[in-house]
Amino acid sequence: MNSTFFDFELITTDDATGARLGRITTPHSTVDTPAFMPVGTLGAVKGILPDQLRDVGVQMVLSNTYHLALRPGAGVVEELGGLHGFMDWSGPILTDSGGFQVFSLAQLMKLDDAGVVFKSHIDGSTLELTPESAMRIQEQLGADIIMCLDECPALPCEREKMIDAVDRTTRWAARCRDAHARGDQALFGIVQGGVDAGMRERSASGLLPLEFPGYAIGGLSVGESPVDMYRTLDFTVPMLPSDKPRYLMGVGRPEDLVEAVCRGVDMFDCVMPTRNGRNASAFTSAGRVRLRNKAHQRDERPLDPECECLVCRRYSRAYLRHLFIAGEMLGPILVSLHNIAFYQRLLRDLRTAIAAGEVTMFRSDRLARWSKSA
Amino acid sequence: MNSTFFDFELITTDDATGARLGRITTPHSTVDTPAFMPVGTLGAVKGILPDQLRDVGVQMVLSNTYHLALRPGAGVVEELGGLHGFMDWSGPILTDSGGFQVFSLAQLMKLDDAGVVFKSHIDGSTLELTPESAMRIQEQLGADIIMCLDECPALPCEREKMIDAVDRTTRWAARCRDAHARGDQALFGIVQGGVDAGMRERSASGLLPLEFPGYAIGGLSVGESPVDMYRTLDFTVPMLPSDKPRYLMGVGRPEDLVEAVCRGVDMFDCVMPTRNGRNASAFTSAGRVRLRNKAHQRDERPLDPECECLVCRRYSRAYLRHLFIAGEMLGPILVSLHNIAFYQRLLRDLRTAIAAGEVTMFRSDRLARWSKSA
Numbered sequence: 001m002n003s004t005f006f007d008f009e010l011i012t013t014d015d016a017t018g019a020r021l022g023r024i025t026t027p028h029s030t031v032d033t034p035a036f037m038p039v040g041t042l043g044a045v046k047g048i049l050p051d052q053l054r055d056v057g058v059q060m061v062l063s064n065t066y067h068l069a070l071r072p073g074a075g076v077v078e079e080l081g082g083l084h085g086f087m088d089w090s091g092p093i094l095t096d097s098g099g100f101q102v103f104s105l106a107q108l109m110k111l112d113d114a115g116v117v118f119k120s121h122i123d124g125s126t127l128e129l130t131p132e133s134a135m136r137i138q139e140q141l142g143a144d145i146i147m148c149l150d151e152c153p154a155l156p157c158e159r160e161k162m163i164d165a166v167d168r169t170t171r172w173a174a175r176c177r178d179a180h181a182r183g184d185q186a187l188f189g190i191v192q193g194g195v196d197a198g199m200r201e202r203s204a205s206g207l208l209p210l211e212f213p214g215y216a217i218g219g220l221s222v223g224e225s226p227v228d229m230y231r232t233l234d235f236t237v238p239m240l241p242s243d244k245p246r247y248l249m250g251v252g253r254p255e256d257l258v259e260a261v262c263r264g265v266d267m268f269d270c271v272m273p274t275r276n277g278r279n280a281s282a283f284t285s286a287g288r289v290r291l292r293n294k295a296h297q298r299d300e301r302p303l304d305p306e307c308e309c310l311v312c313r314r315y316s317r318a319y320l321r322h323l324f325i326a327g328e329m330l331g332p333i334l335v336s337l338h339n340i341a342f343y344q345r346l347l348r349d350l351r352t353a354i355a356a357g358e359v360t361m362f363r364s365d366r367l368a369r370w371s372k373s374a
Numbered sequence: 375m376n377s378t379f380f381d382f383e384l385i386t387t388d389d390a391t392g393a394r395l396g397r398i399t400t401p402h403s404t405v406d407t408p409a410f411m412p413v414g415t416l417g418a419v420k421g422i423l424p425d426q427l428r429d430v431g432v433q434m435v436l437s438n439t440y441h442l443a444l445r446p447g448a449g450v451v452e453e454l455g456g457l458h459g460f461m462d463w464s465g466p467i468l469t470d471s472g473g474f475q476v477f478s479l480a481q482l483m484k485l486d487d488a489g490v491v492f493k494s495h496i497d498g499s500t501l502e503l504t505p506e507s508a509m510r511i512q513e514q515l516g517a518d519i520i521m522c523l524d525e526c527p528a529l530p531c532e533r534e535k536m537i538d539a540v541d542r543t544t545r546w547a548a549r550c551r552d553a554h555a556r557g558d559q560a561l562f563g564i565v566q567g568g569v570d571a572g573m574r575e576r577s578a579s580g581l582l583p584l585e586f587p588g589y590a591i592g593g594l595s596v597g598e599s600p601v602d603m604y605r606t607l608d609f610t611v612p613m614l615p616s617d618k619p620r621y622l623m624g625v626g627r628p629e630d631l632v633e634a635v636c637r638g639v640d641m642f643d644c645v646m647p648t649r650n651g652r653n654a655s656a657f658t659s660a661g662r663v664r665l666r667n668k669a670h671q672r673d674e675r676p677l678d679p680e681c682e683c684l685v686c687r688r689y690s691r692a693y694l695r696h697l698f699i700a701g702e703m704l705g706p707i708l709v710s711l712h713n714i715a716f717y718q719r720l721l722r723d724l725r726t727a728i729a730a731g732e733v734t735m736f737r738s739d740r741l742a743r744w745s746k747s748a
Contacts, residue, residue, distance in 0.1 A: 044697060044704040047421075049684075072671065072696045079672055080692050088688040297446065298453055310423075314462045318454050322446045323418060329703060330418040 006186035006213050008245045014359050018264040021354040024245055026092040026144035027184050033266040034350055036343045037062040043087040046274045047333040050089045056309055056341035060092040062269040065137055066101035070122050074140035082142030095143040097134045099150050131175035139182045148176040150190040152219050162199050166192050170206030177210055190218040195228045197235045204239040215240045216247040233263040254283060254346055255370060258363050261350050273343050277336030280324040287370045296321040309341035380560040380587055382619045388733050392638040395728040398619055400466040400518035401558050407640040408724055410717045411436040417461040420648045421707040424463045430683055430715035434466040436643040439511055440475035444496050448514035456516030469517040471508045473524050505549035513556045522550040524564040526593050536573050540566050544580030551584055562588040569602045571609045578613040589614045590621040607637040628657060628720055629744060632737050635724050647717050651710030654698040661744045670695040683715035
C-alpha cells in the first residue's frame with residue numbers, strides 16, 4: 001500500500017460522544033466521513049444510475065466480491081476497465097472480501113487454514129476462496145478500498161469456535177497483507193469476535209501490529225439485538241487506532257448509524273435503503289412510511305416534506321403508492337432513490353452536527369422523532 | 375374544442391413520398407411531427423423518469439385510459455392534479471379511449487349501441503364504457519389530446535361484423551363530440567375498417583363531417599402482415615384531411631415508422647422500445663442486438679456507436695449483458711432508455727430528411743441497413 005494513494009484526515013472528534021469528522025482520500029477522489037456507502041452488489045446499485053447517486057450526495061459505493069466473482073467473473077470486470085469503468089462509477093469504491101457471502105449464502109464444503117471451499121449459490125459449482133485468491137480477485141475488480149478475507153461465524157457461537165475464527169482471521173489477514181500487490185488500493189483489516197469483549201480484544205491485538213490503513217468491525221448486524229451491537233461498539237471502537245478510519249460492516253438502520261457515529265465509527269454500508277425501497281418502505285424525517293398502506297391512496301403529500309430529493313420535490317405519496325399497487329418498476333426506483341437520499345442527508349446532517357459540537361442534541365432529537373412514529 | 379388551445383401547422387410535404395413535416399401546439403407546449411410517443415400505460419413509462427425522457431428528446435407521451443380508470447381510478451388522478459401533475463410530465467399527453475384494451479384485454483359481457491360492458495382484467499368486476507363515460511374519464515385524466523371511443527374488431531373479421539363496427543364507431547364518435555366539454559383538449563376521431571379500402575372509405579366518410587381536429591388510423595398492428603398494413607395506409611391516408619394531424623395507433627417497428635411517415639402519417643405510439651428493452655433486445659443503427667447472446671460477454675463496444683444517448687456513451691454491451699444475466703433491474707432501465715432514444719433519433723432524422731427533401735434516400739438507406747442484420 002503506497003500511502004500517497006490513501007489518506008485519512010481526522011478533522012475533529014466530539015468530546016462528549018467520540019463522534020468523528022474526517023476525510024478519506026482515495027485514487028478516485030475524497031469521501032467525507034462519517035460516510036454511508038450504498039450497496040451495488042453486482043456492480044449496480046439496484047435500479048439507480050450513477051448520476052442519480054451523485055445527485056443525492058453519494059461519494060462512495062460498495063460492491064460484493066463474491067457475487068462479481070461468480071457473475072460475470074473478476075477477469076471479465078478487469079478486461080472491461082475494472083469496476084469503475086464497468087459500472088461507470090468514477091468515485092471511490094470499496095469491495096468486501098467475499099468471505100461474508102461465502103459463510104451466509106454458499107454451501108460450505110471445507111474450511112481450514114488454507115481457505116474455504118464452497119458451492120456457488122448460482123449453479124452449485126465448487127469454488128475455493130483463500131486469502132491469496134481474495135486479494136487477486138479484488139485486485140482485478142480494482143476498488144479503492146479492499147478487505148481482508150475473514151471468517152465470520154454465525155451468532156451465537158461457542159467459545160472454542162469463536163477463538164478459532166478470530167485466530168484464523170488474524171492469520172489470513174497477515175497472508176492478505178503479504179499477497180496484496182497493487183499499490184493503489186488500501187487493504188483494511190476486519191476485527192471479529194462477536195459480542196464478547198475478550199474476543200474482540202484478541203482479534204484487535206492480532207490485527208493492529210499488521211498496521212492496516214483502516215479497520216473494519218465485522219460480525220455485527222447478523223441477528224444480535226441493537227443493545228448488544230451498541231455495547232459491542234462501546235468496547236471495540238476504543239481498541240482501534242484513532243488515526244485510521246473505522247468501518248462498521250453491513251449496518252444498518254438510521255438509528256444504528258446515529259448510535260455508531262456517536263461511538264466513533266466513520267464508515268457504513270447497508271442494503272436497507274434499496275431493499276426497503278423496493279418493498280415500498282420509505283425512510284422519512286418522521287419515521288417509516290409504508291406506501292402500500294391504503295391511507296396513502298389520495299395522499300397528496302410528498303414522502304418527506306423535509307427532503308429535497310427529486311422524488312419528494314415531484315411526486316405525491318398517492319402516485320408512489322399507485323406505482324407499487326400497479327407493479328410499475330418506477331415505484332422501487334423512486335423510493336430506493338429517496339431512501340438513498342435520506343441516508344446521505346442523515347450523514348451530512350451528522351457531519352454538520354459534529355462540526356458544530358451539537359451531535360448529542362442531534363442524536364436525542366432524531367431518536368425521539370423516529371421512535372414516535374415507529 | 376377551443377381552437378386556440380390546439381393547432382397543427384403543416385410545414386412541408388415531400389413531393390415524392392407524401393411525408394410531412396409539421397408542428398402540433400397543445401396547452402402543454404409543442405410537438406414536432408412526425409412524432410413518436412413512448413407509452414406510459416399506467417402513468418409511468420416503465421422504469422424511466424420524465425427527466426430521462428426529456429433528455430432523449432421525447433416531447434409527448436401516451437397513457438392508457440382503460441388501465442388508469444381501473445387503477446388508481448380517473449377520480450384519483452383528477453384529484454392529484456390530472457395526469458400531468460400525477461406523473462410529473464409537464465409536456466403534452468395523449469390518452470386513448472380505453473376501447474382497444476376493452477376489446478383486447480377484458481372479457482366482453484355486452485356490446486351494443488349504448489356502449490360496452492366488460493369484466494376488469496384486474497379483479498373481474500363488471501364495468502361499462504360508453505362514448506359519454508369515455509369522454510368523462512378522459513376529461514378527468516386531463517390529457518391534451520383525447521380519443522373517441524371506437525370498436526376495434528379482431529382481424530380477420532367478416533364483412534357484416536366490420537360494417538357494424540365501422541358504423542357504430544361513427545355513431546359513437548358523434549356522441550363523443552357532443553359529450554366532450556373541456557375546451558382545452560383536442561378530441562381525435564378514429565378511422566376503422568381493417569385492411570379493406572371500402573370499409574376505410576365508409577369509416578372516413580362518416581367521421582370527416584364531424585370535423586375532428588385530428589384523425590387516427592385504428593385497427594392496424596393487430597396481427598396483419600406489414601404488407602397489408604402499408605397497403606392499407608396507401609389507400610387510407612389520402613382519405614384524411616391534409617391540414618390535420620394523422621395518427622397511426624400502436625405502430626410499431628422502426629421500419630414501420632419509416633414506411634408510414636413516407637405515406638403521410640404524423641404521429642405514432644408503441645410499447646416496443648420499452649417492452650423490447652425489458653427483454654434485452656436493443657434497436658441500433660445496424661439492426662437489433664440481443665444482449666443475452668453470449669457473444670456480448672466481453673464485448674467492450676457500446677450498444678450503438680452512432681447513438682449519443684447516456685447508455686451508449688457510458689456502458690459496454692458486456693456490462694448491459696451482465697445486468698440481464700444477473701437479473702439486475704438496471705438492465706431493463708438502461709436498454710429501455712436507449713431504445714426510446716433510438717426511436718426519438720429516428721424521428722428526428724426523418725424530420726431532418728423531410729426538411730432537406732431527402733426522405734426517399736433516407737428510407738432506402740435505413741431499410742437496407744436494418745435488413746442486413748435482421
